[in-house]
Amino acid sequence: MPKARSAEEEGCLSIPGFRGYVIRPQFVTVRRRTPRRTFEIRGENLLARAFCHELDHLNGRAISAASEHPEARPDSAARSRNYGNKASG
Numbered sequence: 001m002p003k004a005r006s007a008e009e010e011g012c013l014s015i016p017g018f019r020g021y022v023i024r025p026q027f028v029t030v031r032r033r034t035p036r037r038t039f040e041i042r043g044e045n046l047l048a049r050a051f052c053h054e055l056d057h058l059n060g061r062a063i064s065a066a067s068e069h070p071e072a073r074p075d076s077a078a079r080s081r082n083y084g085n086k087a088s089g
């Protein structure tokens with residue numbers, strides 16, 4: 001069974017004005033281990049997207065690289081990059 005994914009437009013406060021379409025999973029589970037415990041939190045839709053976005057940052061990857069995937073563009077290449085002043089996430 002294929003994993004559920006979606007292509008949505010994202011912005012980033014680290015790159016003001018940049019927006020791009022990024023394919024992300026619709027459901028994720030984030031796990032954090034400490035010496036005494038393991039914590040898990042599950043996110044879906046926007047929360048899953050936010051977890052993936054921030055984890056990309058921790059791994060040194062910016063949205064500009066993630067959005068270069070051509071299949072993430074739902075219509076035209078021109079719409080995939082909007083340098084307007086929309087609010088960023």
Ligand SMILES: [Zn+2]
Pocket residue numbers: 011012013014053057063089
């Ligand atoms: Zn960001």
